[in-house]
Amino acid sequence: MFYPQGIKCVVCGKELFGENRYCICSGCLLKANIRFCPKCGRAVGSTTVYCEDCTKSERHFTVARAPFVFEGKAKKLVYRLKYGGEKHLAKVMAQYLADEYYKNVWHVDFVSYVPMHEKRQKARGYNQAQLIANELGKIINKPLVNTLTRIKFSDNFARMNRKERMREAEESFDANSKFKNKSILLVDDVFTTGATSSACAKELLNSGASDVYVLTFCTSESKNELY
C-alpha cells in the first residue's frame, strides 16, 4: 500500500498514514459540537432548547451550524489561520464544513463569507473566512460569491451589550448586488454571539435572498444553559 508522503497532522505534526482525509490524527480530536441550540448552533447542552439570544432576539439567518466548540485545539487552529498566516488550514477546516453541509441537507445556490473591513484586510493580507469559503465551494461544487461589503470598522464588540452589538452589526454591512430568491451559504471562522451573522443575513434577505445558512468552523458555548 502506498500513502502520500509528508502528510502530517496539522495539530501535533505527527505523520499521517492515510488514516483520514482531514489532516488531523486520531489523537488530536477537537471538541465536537454535539448538543446545540437548534437555531444558532451554539453549544448549550441540549438540542431541543433555544439559547437565550435566540429566545430574546431576532435571528435573520435560517439556521447556523458549526462542527466544533471554540476551545482547546480547535481554537488554536482558528488563531493560527487568523493571526499566524497559516492559510493552508482553511482547506482543513473546509473539509469539516463540507461534512456539516452534507449532514444538514441544505439547498444553496452559492457560497459566500463574512467580509472584513478593507482597512483590516489590508493589515492582515487576507480574510480567513473568504479562504475557508473558497475551499468549501470547491469541495461542495458551489460558486463563491462576494456578496457583502463591510462599511464600518468596529473593534469594540466585546464591550457591548446584546442590543448595542446588534445595532452596531446591522450598520456594518452593505450588499454588493441583488440576490433575488437565492439561497446563500455564509461562511465564517467562529460564531460568537451571532450578531454579525444575523446582520449579514438581514442585509442579504433585504437584497432578495430567500435563505441564509451559516456555517462556521467553531461556535461558542452559550453562557446561559437552558435545559
Ligand SMILES: [Zn+2]
Ligand atoms: Zn495529531
Ligand SMILES: [Zn+2]
Ligand atoms: Zn441560539
